Amino acid sequence: MRRERGWILIPVLAVLxxxxxxxxxxxxxxxxxxxxxxxxxxxxxxxxxxNLLSGYAGYFSFGQGAFFxxxxxxxxxxxxxxxxxxxxAILVGGVLSTVLALVVGFIAFRLRSLxxxxxxxxxxxLPFILLAVARLxxxxxxxxxxxxxxxxxxxxxxxxxxxxxxxxxxxxVVAIAVSYWMSQTRYGWALFAIHDDEDVAEAIGVPTFSxxxxxxxxxxxxxxxxxxxxxxRVGFVTPEGxxxxxxxxxxxxxxxxxxxxxxxxxxVGALYVMILQNRLQTLKLEGxxxxxxGVVLIALVLLAPDGLMSRFARRRWxxxxxxxxxxxxxxxxxxxxxxxxxxxxxxxLLAAFVGFLPARRTEAGEAGSGAVAxxxxxxxxxxxxxxxxxxxxxxxxxxxxxxxVDGVSIQVRSGEILGLVxxxxxxxxxxxxxISGFFPPTSGTVKVGGVDTTGMRPHHIAxxxxxxxxxxxxxFPSLTVRDNVAIAIMFGREPKSxxxxxxxxERYLALVGLAGRGDDLPGGINLHERxxxxxxxxxxxxxxxxxxxxxLAGLNPVEIDNAVEVVWRIHRSGVSIVLVEHLLRxxxxxxxxxxxxxxxxxxxxxxxxxxxxxxxxxSAYLGRSADAQGH
Amino acid sequence: MEQAIQAAISGAxxxxxxxxxxxxxxxxxxxxxxxxxxxxxxILLGAYLTIEWAGPTGLGPLGVLVVTVPILFVVAAxxxxxxxxxxxxELNSLLISYGLLILMIQLVQNYWTADFQRLPGDINPYAxxxxxxxxxxxxxxxxxxxxxxAVLVVGIRLFLDRTYAGRALQAFGQDRQIAAxxxxxxxxxxxxxxxxxxxxxxxxxxxxTLRGTVTPxxxxxxxxxxxxIVILGGIGNVAGTLWAGLLVGAVSGLVAVVxxxxxxxxxxxxxxxxxxxxxxxxxxxxxxxx
Numbered sequence: 001m002r003r004e005r006g007w008i009l010i011p012v013l014a015v016l017x018x019x020x021x022x023x024x025x026x027x028x029x030x031x032x033x034x035x036x037x038x039x040x041x042x043x044x045x046x047x048x049x050x051n052l053l054s055g056y057a058g059y060f061s062f063g064q065g066a067f068f069x070x071x072x073x074x075x076x077x078x079x080x081x082x083x084x085x086x087x088x089a090i091l092v093g094g095v096l097s098t099v100l101a102l103v104v105g106f107i108a109f110r111l112r113s114l115x116x117x118x119x120x121x122x123x124x125x126l127p128f129i130l131l132a133v134a135r136l137x138x139x140x141x142x143x144x145x146x147x148x149x150x151x152x153x154x155x156x157x158x159x160x161x162x163x164x165x166x167x168x169x170x171x172x173v174v175a176i177a178v179s180y181w182m183s184q185t186r187y188g189w190a191l192f193a194i195h196d197d198e199d200v201a202e203a204i205g206v207p208t209f210s211x212x213x214x215x216x217x218x219x220x221x222x223x224x225x226x227x228x229x230x231x232x233r234v235g236f237v238t239p240e241g242x243x244x245x246x247x248x249x250x251x252x253x254x255x256x257x258x259x260x261x262x263x264x265x266x267x268v269g270a271l272y273v274m275i276l277q278n279r280l281q282t283l284k285l286e287g288x289x290x291x292x293x294g295v296v297l298i299a300l301v302l303l304a305p306d307g308l309m310s311r312f313a314r315r316r317w318x319x320x321x322x323x324x325x326x327x328x329x330x331x332x333x334x335x336x337x338x339x340x341x342x343x344x345x346x347x348x349l350l351a352a353f354v355g356f357l358p359a360r361r362t363e364a365g366e367a368g369s370g371a372v373a374x375x376x377x378x379x380x381x382x383x384x385x386x387x388x389x390x391x392x393x394x395x396x397x398x399x400x401x402x403x404x405v406d407g408v409s410i411q412v413r414s415g416e417i418l419g420l421v422x423x424x425x426x427x428x429x430x431x432x433x434x435i436s437g438f439f440p441p442t443s444g445t446v447k448v449g450g451v452d453t454t455g456m457r458p459h460h461i462a463x464x465x466x467x468x469x470x471x472x473x474x475x476f477p478s479l480t481v482r483d484n485v486a487i488a489i490m491f492g493r494e495p496k497s498x499x500x501x502x503x504x505x506e507r508y509l510a511l512v513g514l515a516g517r518g519d520d521l522p523g524g525i526n527l528h529e530r531x532x533x534x535x536x537x538x539x540x541x542x543x544x545x546x547x548x549x550x551x552l553a554g555l556n557p558v559e560i561d562n563a564v565e566v567v568w569r570i571h572r573s574g575v576s577i578v579l580v581e582h583l584l585r586x587x588x589x590x591x592x593x594x595x596x597x598x599x600x601x602x603x604x605x606x607x608x609x610x611x612x613x614x615x616x617x618x619s620a621y622l623g624r625s626a627d628a629q630g631h
Numbered sequence: 632m633e634q635a636i637q638a639a640i641s642g643a644x645x646x647x648x649x650x651x652x653x654x655x656x657x658x659x660x661x662x663x664x665x666x667x668x669x670x671x672x673x674i675l676l677g678a679y680l681t682i683e684w685a686g687p688t689g690l691g692p693l694g695v696l697v698v699t700v701p702i703l704f705v706v707a708a709x710x711x712x713x714x715x716x717x718x719x720x721e722l723n724s725l726l727i728s729y730g731l732l733i734l735m736i737q738l739v740q741n742y743w744t745a746d747f748q749r750l751p752g753d754i755n756p757y758a759x760x761x762x763x764x765x766x767x768x769x770x771x772x773x774x775x776x777x778x779x780x781a782v783l784v785v786g787i788r789l790f791l792d793r794t795y796a797g798r799a800l801q802a803f804g805q806d807r808q809i810a811a812x813x814x815x816x817x818x819x820x821x822x823x824x825x826x827x828x829x830x831x832x833x834x835x836x837x838x839x840t841l842r843g844t845v846t847p848x849x850x851x852x853x854x855x856x857x858x859x860i861v862i863l864g865g866i867g868n869v870a871g872t873l874w875a876g877l878l879v880g881a882v883s884g885l886v887a888v889v890x891x892x893x894x895x896x897x898x899x900x901x902x903x904x905x906x907x908x909x910x911x912x913x914x915x916x917x918x919x920x921x
Contacts, residue, residue: 060722062729107904117666117721118862118907125855125903129896136893245851249733252726287741294734301726302717 006264010177017041017169021162031161033340038165040274041172042230046247047254047266048175049222053215054252055260056188058195059116063104063123065247066130067220070097071227073134076146076237081139086151090167090228094221101220102213109212131243145238148231164233171229172267175222179263182218184498186490191215192261193487196476203436204541205462205491253293256300259307261478268308272352275345282341304356311355319351326350387414388450389545389576390435390466395444397430404430406600407444412545417567417577419591419608421584423620427600428580429471432547435578436468437461449544463493465544469534469551475522481533482518485509488540508536511573512566528559535566545576552586564589584612596620637767638888639881644773646860646880647780648842650873651835652853653860654783655707655828661867662804663821665714665724671850671857672735673703673710673829677836678845679743685840686754692837699833707829708822715821732850740847747844757841772841779834784873787827791869796820804867855896859903865913874915 024034050064074093078084084092104126108119134141153163182188190211193201202208231237250273251266258269273293280289300307312319326347329335336342390412397405405427412418420428433439435446437458446453448464475484482505489501489508496504509515512532517525522533531551538546552563560583567590571577581587587594587608594611596603598620604611611617656670680699685692710731714724752758760771791797802810803817811817839845856879864875882902883895890898906914 058722060725111907117725120722120725121666121858121862122904122907124858125896125900128852128855129900132893132896136891245733245736245848249729252729256726287737290733290737291741294730294732294737297730298727298734301723301730302719305723 007180009264010173010180013169013176014173017166017173020165020169021156021158024162025158031159034161034165036274036278036341038161038168038233040270041165042168042226042233043250043254043274044267044270045168045172045175045226045229046223047251047258047270048172048179048263049219049226050251051255051260051266052179052182052191052222053212053219055255055265056182056191056195057212057215058191059212059216060120061123061219062120062248062252063126064219064223064251065127065243065245066123067097067101067223068227068230068247069127069130069134069242070100071224072231072237072242073140073227074224075228075231076148077140079148079151080146086228086232090225090232093228094224097224097227098217098220101216101223105213105216109209109216127243127247131239134239134243141237141239143239145236145241147236148234150235151232164229167232168226168229171222171225174225176263176267178218178222179266183263186495186498187211187214189483189487189490189498192479193476196478197474199438199458200470200474200476201487202458203438203462203468204488204537205459205493206487207457207459207491209457249290249293253297255307256297256305257307259309261306262309262313265307265309268312272308272348275341275348278341279345282339308352308355312351315354319354322354323347323351388412389414389416389448390578391447392431392435393445393447395431395434395446396442397427397434397439398442403600405434405441408597408600408602409444410595410602410605412576412578414544414576415574415592417571417579417590417592419587419594420578420580420597421582421587421594422597422603425599426597428597429549430600431597432468432549432578432580435461435545436466436547459491462541462543465542466547467538467541467543467545468547469531469538469549471550471553473522473527473530473534475530475533475537477522479522480518481514481520481522481525482506482509484522484533485536485540488537492541505540508540511539511569512536513562528555528563531555531563532566535570539570539575543575545578546570547578547580549580550582551579552581552583560586588612633766634888635885638884640767640884641769641773642884642887643877643881644769644777645884646876646878647873648773648776648835648838648876649853649856649860649880650864650876651776651780651783651831651838653857653864653872653876654780654787654835654869655831656857657861657864657867657869657872658787659711659825659828660861662800662824663711663714664721664804664807665711665719666721666728667710667714667825667828668725668728668854669710669731669735670707670728670828670832671853672732672739673707673832674836674839674853675735675739675845675847675850676706677703677833678840678849679739679748679836681837681840682748682750682845683743685750692750692755692757692841696833696837699837700830703829703833703836704826705829707832708826711822711825715818736847736850743847745847747846749844750840755841758843770842772838775841776838779838780873780876783831783834784869787869796823800824856899859899862903863906863914865915868913868915871913871915875913878914 046064046068050061053059054061071093074096075086075089078089078092079086108122135143150160153160157163157166190201190206193206194208194212198208254269254273255266257272258267259265276292277289280286324347327343330346331340331343388411392408392410394407394409395405396407408431422428430439434441437453437456441454448461448466451464453461453464476487479487482502485505485508486498486501489504490496490498506515506518509518512535514529514532514536517529522530535551548567552560555563564586567577579587579590591608593606594608595605596611596617603620604614604617652674656667659665659667677699681692681695684690684695684698688695690697719727757771757775762769762771762774791801799810799815800820803815803820807817860872860875860879863879864871879899883899886895886898
């Protein structure tokens with residue numbers, strides 16, 4: 001849990017962008033370098049904007065060219081045909097692009113059935129629609145292309161090339177600052193959770209729809225601004241040059257190369273790709289650049305999907321040192337005929353090489369095997385007044401002809417542990433999904449604390465006090481154990497910052513006995529621990545009711561005893577529990593009341609000892625002959 | 632009115648060519664769970680190889696299929712070996728095949744240049760001919776595309792329903808693990824199916840050259856329309872793909888004539904969005920087999 005200090009780079013970059021025109025006179029930096037740097041910063045901005053939605057949230061978009069293109073054509077049309085100033089045009093371009101992004105997002109994210117693949121394909125079509133519109137519409141372009149006038153350059157900047165550099169740089173600084181800010185706040189973490197498992201994110205209280213909309217809006221606004229900066233810089237725009245295959249290729253390769261989970265990933269990726277392209281041009285091999293980028297993309301996805309930043313982060317000082325030396329030594333020695341870009345290329349190559357050296361085996365900490373006994377101050381809450389926490393009224397859920405749940409009315413009261421039992425396919429998990437809001441009921445109502453939750457989104461129901469675990473644990477695989485819990489705290493009823501949530505997470509880890517495992521990834525802990533993590537994460541939403549869906553399945557007897565102890569502890573802290581379970585030993589041990597389901601209906605309900613002797617229950621469980629023999 | 636009928640049927644015939652392109656994509660997506668954008672690169676290769684070889688070999692554009700079908704069968708099978716070897720997820724297959732597609736487009740451009748290419752008139756007797764039905768006239772290449780598409784769809788449907796390999800593939804498409812547990816050799820079947828989709832790409836590429844010009848960027852221009860057809864037809868549903876192709880073609884033909892050509896992509900993609908909202912399984916849902 002190292003504190004992130006990389007943000008210092010952002011003001012440094014901002015200052016560099018602002019003072020470069022002055023420095024250039026002093027140092028005699030060639031104009032060609034300024035042009036290269038403007039292009040680099042433009043691509044860094046565009047790739048970063050792509051990464052906000054597609055990297056952080058995992059919603060892959062091939063449509064970045066469309067958002068970008070709206071900015072390009074806003075600049076071109078407004079300055080050429082309407083005579084606006086460049087700064088008005090760039091802002092309007094940002095707004096228009098945001099509007100397009102919001103429309104796309106509203107259509108795409110409203111569809112429950114829409115998977116990431118379909119989203120990607122829909123966005124693939126977007127630039128081609130706009131291409132046709134721009135090409136055939138004389139008010140926009142009409143197929144001839146537009147020449148953007150060179151604006152009047154402010155006195156403190158100097159040449160137009162410096163001016164374009166400053167504009168592109170300003171957009172890049174904004175983009176990277178937004179990306180950094182998101183990665184440190186709830187807005188970014190919501191997207192990380194959506195990336196890993198959108199349903200679970202919703203269940204622990206993340207409003208997934210609105211966060212996807214924020215992300216796509218930010219993607220749109222930054223891409224629109226970058227498009228305006230681009231149009232200004234290149235001076236001549238055509239529909240084919242704007243809505244083409246180059247933009248999505250570049251932003252995807254840059255982000256995948258640099259790293260999609262890191263705010264600086266697209267910037268680093270842009271640096272590598274731009275230097276590569278520049279060198280291929282000097283070698284007269286431009287025709288191979290897309291071939292190389294294609295190969296790089298394939299190799300990265302297959303072999304190093306995390307990208308460079310995740311490699312660099314492990315040994316940041318070594319990498320930075322090697323990179324600086326790799327640039328400075330050849331530059332000062334006058335190697336490569338004094339061509340500075342070759343020196344940069346050599347520094348980048350060395351850095352990448354160091355990044356990909358095999359890691360020293362770091363010892364896996366104090367190998368805390370198995371769950372530790374719980375510590376922490378979990379006061380036993382006094383049993384609150386006898387009130388109904390959750391109630392279902394004649395609730396039904398039919399899938400076509402299958403009546404999974406067919407008219408179930410149950411009440412869960414405060415202080416109860418309700419054992420929900422029944423044969424496979426009797427509708428227990430469907431009932432859990434109805435209560436937590438993942439399925440809308442076919443008919444009937446579900447009330448949480450007296451509030452009718454029909455039609456509510458699951459995150460809303462989570463905020464009312466319903467938490468759940470999954471039969472097969474579904475931790476967020478790319479977040480540490482601690483952050484899995486922290487994210488539930490961040491998106492609780494009262495929003496919390498990442499820092500505060502991480503500290504508070506330790507309490508919940510201690511509650512279930514996972515203290516000391518906080519830095520592990522979910523892939524590195526065993527099934528029992530993952531089930532405990534499910535409980536810790538659910539508890540972190542501070543529920544009134546916890547739905548445990550076969551939370552003890554597949555454990556050995558020792559682990560079961562430990563898990564039962566944890567469930568007791570949770571219950572004593574004042575949480576009502578619905579326990580879906582097949583192990584009758586566990587149910588008898590824990591449940592204060594039992595509801596038996598069979599074929600979607602309630603078969604029996606009452607005291608455990610009474611219900612389990614009910615002949616109907618016995619026959620549903622063990623078959624008629626067992627009943628006849630009086631077992 | 633007659634003009635509208637003419638436009639709708641001409642459009643539908645053109646749509647059948649896009650359905651032919653969509654066929655292989657739909658099959659590998661539906662049965663092998665890979666979204667193979669490289670399919671468009673294979674079609675592009677089919678088109679360029681037809682132009683390259685039809686004249687010099689004396690085979691003519693259709694005769695060239697004897698050579699291109701096996702070659703592209705192998706190309707597509709080799710690409711699938713890559714997906715299979717690394718067990719790529721659906722989303723990653725999209726990314727990897729995107730890399731392959733830009734690579735293939737660039738290689739085609741490096742070899743054949745970015746200029747428009749077409750079959751010389753003397754070896755493409757189909758381009759100028761047409762079929763007339765009453766007062767309606769249809770260019771021969773689009774009629775041929777429709778015939779090829781119909782034959783392939785019927786053939787693939789029969790293969791899937793009547794042969795062991797076809798049924799095994801259907802089982803595999805529904806649940807990989809269960810199918811594997813029943814002893815279905817998915818590797819071999821998957822590679823054969825991917826190869827077969829490469830073969831359909833060869834046919835689609837050749838038929839595309841009969842109609843007119845091709846550039847390396849043609850591949851990207853096909854993507855939107857073809858995926859619209861795959862999704863509307865229902866992923867993995869071969870007959871649905873053909874119907875969707877005819878429908879999309881007819882609609883865009885009609886819109887282009889009645890309204891204006893610029894709006895037809897807008898109309899088609901609005902159709903796709905509506906279909907996704909109301910019929911996420913595709914327009915023509917096959918009756919469940921169980």
